[in-house]
Amino acid sequence: MRITAIDCHPVWIGHRNQLLLKISTDQGLYGWGESGFSGRERAVIGAVDHYRELLIGRDPMLPGAIWQELYRSQYFEGGRVLTAAISAIDIALHDIRGKALGVPVHQLLGGRVRDRVPALASTFAAPGPEMIEEAQSFVADGFQAIRLQRGGRDANPHEPWEAIGETAPWMARAREALGPSVVLGVDFHHRLSLAETASFCQRLPRGTLDFLEEPMRDETPEAYTALRTMTEIPFALGEEFASKWQALPYIERGLAQYMRLDVCNIGGFTEAMKVAGWCEAHYVDLMPHNPLGPVCTAASIHLAAAVPNFAWLEYNRSRFRPPPQIELDLFPNSPTLQGAYFPVTDTPGIGIEVNEALLSRDEFRYWNPPILRRRDGSFTNW
Numbered sequence: 276m277r278i279t280a281i282d283c284h285p286v287w288i289g290h291r292n293q294l295l296l297k298i299s300t301d302q303g304l305y306g307w308g309e310s311g312f313s314g315r316e317r318a319v320i321g322a323v324d325h326y327r328e329l330l331i332g333r334d335p336m337l338p339g340a341i342w343q344e345l346y347r348s349q350y351f352e353g354g355r356v357l358t359a360a361i362s363a364i365d366i367a368l369h370d371i372r373g374k375a376l377g378v379p380v381h382q383l384l385g386g387r388v389r390d391r392v393p394a395l396a397s398t399f400a401a402p403g404p405e406m407i408e409e410a411q412s413f414v415a416d417g418f419q420a421i422r423l424q425r426g427g428r429d430a431n432p433h434e435p436w437e438a439i440g441e442t443a444p445w446m447a448r449a450r451e452a453l454g455p456s457v458v459l460g461v462d463f464h465h466r467l468s469l470a471e472t473a474s475f476c477q478r479l480p481r482g483t484l485d486f487l488e489e490p491m492r493d494e495t496p497e498a499y500t501a502l503r504t505m506t507e508i509p510f511a512l513g514e515e516f517a518s519k520w521q522a523l524p525y526i527e528r529g530l531a532q533y534m535r536l537d538v539c540n541i542g543g544f545t546e547a548m549k550v551a552g553w554c555e556a557h558y559v560d561l562m563p564h565n566p567l568g569p570v571c572t573a574a575s576i577h578l579a580a581a582v583p584n585f586a587w588l589e590y591n592r593s594r595f596r597p598p599p600q601i602e603l604d605l606f607p608n609s610p611t612l613q614g615a616y617f618p619v620t621d622t623p624g625i626g627i628e629v630n631e632a633l634l635s636r637d638e639f640r641y642w643n644p645p646i647l648r649r650r651d652g653s654f655t656n657w
């Protein structure tokens with residue numbers, strides 16, 4: 276079997292693009308992947324343009340060998356643009372491989388170790404009574420783990436101290452309302468400094484939160500080493516990691532208690548399984564980042580099915596954010612929750628079909644994450 280075509284499809288869904296990638300072969304089999312570098316899709320498409328030259332005519336059954344070549348063959352190894360492209364290619368190659376062998380991808384990864392994949396529910400209501408009400412509805416639906424909402428989520432200008440002041444008291448109230456058996460966390464979307472994060476943590480009564488997701492950016496593990504001395508709350512980190520080497524210091528120095536790897540950014544199944552194994556050796560469970568579309572969700576479910584050290588898969592919908600109709604039309608067999616779990620299916624490959632007639636309707640639509648500023652006019656992270 277030989278690769279005959281690699282096509283990128285940026286599709287506007289909801290409020291931004293999903294970058295789908297299709298690999299076709301001379302035997303009629305094809306595979307789908309998705310890239311997670313949202314907002315820089317044209318850079319990833321450019322990387323795929325380079326990789327296409329290397330991959331046409333190659334055997335799609337060898338994703339491990341292809342991964343090495345794509346990561347290393349430009350002399351300048353890796354980088355998040357390239358690994359976002361490699362991720363989509365690697366997922367599509369596994370999809371083809373599963374279809375060729377007549378097995379689901381989780382079987383290629385060692386076989387299932389669980390029958391269903393628990394999901395993490397996220398509330399998008401601002402800190403307040405409605406946030407707690409929605410969290411209670413998640414608990415009633417059977418969710419074990421809930422991600423609460425930070426203050427100032429869409430605020431622009433964005434002031435970190437106001438966000439902390441708005442968030443901290445409602446974390447404590449949520450714990451009181453939801454009781455001791457529910458897992459509670461909050462994602463600060465890397466908007467805080469070291470001092471701001473430390474103050475936020477110290478305003479919470481002990482035992483309020485079970486995880487704090489990405490309070491600061493992750494370029495510097497030393498910052499998290501310092502933060503580790505200032506709070507006992509476990510950290511959930513890693514959604515921006517673009518290789519095992521980026522994950523390395525966080526795993527080995529005890530800085531990530533939950534690994535938030537993103538299969539569409541870290542380098543596909545090939546790289547995700549290596550990071551997962553490394554985490555297993557350190558008793559760190561995966562809590563994968565899953566903010567994209569059904570291809571990412573399906574790929575993450577296969578990963579979760581095969582990895583023993585797994586906590587919850589992010590589920591990015593709430594009653595405030597139902598799937599847009601275009602997504603339902605485009606992916607007729609999207610993974611759907613049954614209660615608080617995703618079923619593990621045995622459809623060959625990743626099990627996703629794409630209604631390709633809907634793909635080429637629109638020109639590429641530019642999207643950039645919101646540019647947030649503080650009141651003094653300076654830039655701050657979204």
Ligand SMILES: [Mg+2]
Nearest residue numbers: 462488489514
């Ligand atoms: Mg996050």
